[in-house]
Amino acid sequence: MPNRTVFFVSDGTGITAETFGNSILNQFAAKPRHVRRPFIDTPEKARLVAREIDATFAAEGKRPIVFITLIDPEVHDIVALSKGLVLDMFQTFVEPLEAEFGIKSNHRVGRFDDISKNQEYTDRIEAINFALAHDDGQSAKNLDTADVILVGVSRSGKTPTSLYLAMQHGVKAANYPLIPEDFDRHALPKPLAPHKEKCFGLTIAPERLAEIRHERRPNSVYASIENCRREVAAAESMMRREGIGWLSSTHKSIEEIATTILRDIRPDRLIY
Numbered sequence: 001m002p003n004r005t006v007f008f009v010s011d012g013t014g015i016t017a018e019t020f021g022n023s024i025l026n027q028f029a030a031k032p033r034h035v036r037r038p039f040i041d042t043p044e045k046a047r048l049v050a051r052e053i054d055a056t057f058a059a060e061g062k063r064p065i066v067f068i069t070l071i072d073p074e075v076h077d078i079v080a081l082s083k084g085l086v087l088d089m090f091q092t093f094v095e096p097l098e099a100e101f102g103i104k105s106n107h108r109v110g111r112f113d114d115i116s117k118n119q120e121y122t123d124r125i126e127a128i129n130f131a132l133a134h135d136d137g138q139s140a141k142n143l144d145t146a147d148v149i150l151v152g153v154s155r156s157g158k159t160p161t162s163l164y165l166a167m168q169h170g171v172k173a174a175n176y177p178l179i180p181e182d183f184d185r186h187a188l189p190k191p192l193a194p195h196k197e198k199c200f201g202l203t204i205a206p207e208r209l210a211e212i213r214h215e216r217r218p219n220s221v222y223a224s225i226e227n228c229r230r231e232v233a234a235a236e237s238m239m240r241r242e243g244i245g246w247l248s249s250t251h252k253s254i255e256e257i258a259t260t261i262l263r264d265i266r267p268d269r270l271i272y
Contacts (some may be wrong), residue, residue, distance in 0.1 A: 004062055033054075
């Protein structure tokens with residue numbers, strides 16, 4: 001969808017508006033230009049954004065789509081009167097919930113709580129540190145405290161998945177690469193054997209793996225399609241033999257992979 005712009009306007013970070021807005025936009029075969037405008041919490045800032053929206057309308061000849069999460073009535077009204085198609089996410093959901101709960105919302109301008117007093121935030125930081133310390137098999141210490149240990153061949157998506165689990169869900173995720181020497185021994189690496197019940201495998205189509213590895217080490221044995229086929233087949237065989245649950249990351253997003261892991265390994269993290 002050329003020459004079309006979407007704005008995400010918020011009095012906080014804008015992450016909520018952008019995440020929700022993109023979920024809706026993904027239902028359409030469109031690739032509009034994205035503009036995030038966070039911390040719009042004064043009338044002066046609101047007027048600047050409204051002018052930007054109006055200027056975009058004048059330049060493109062089509063109404064910009066504007067997702068907003070704005071609490072202050074004056075700030076809200078200034079942006080709402082712009083020449084965009086304004087979709088108020090708070091009004092859409094908060095007002096019906098007020099009626100259903102029989103109470104008024106606190107109408108708090110979007111800011112994070114004091115992180116020094118937030119245990120959930122502290123847990124996430126600890127999980128991120130754990131993921132970094134246990135990335136790519138760097139350390140086998142404290143694996144007994146891991147929530148999950150991701151295993152798979154090199155470049156199958158273990159590192160981004162472990163970091164996403166840590167950042168979004170506070171899950172302590174280690175990741176450990178399976179290498180040719182492990183396949184020759186026909187056994188899990190020794191550090192993993194006592195924690196097999198915590199292991200979750202990632203595999204990937206050899207053709208996709210070869211593409212990814214060629215970006216890292218062009219024209220190497222490591223990246224050759226023959227080697228990738230060998231490693232993937234051996235890894236899948238090992239996971240089947242050891243009774244380790246696994247999935248293919250080839251066509252799945254990090255979010256989908258992480259949610260599957262939570263469902264299978266830590267279903268309690270899906271309830272909060």
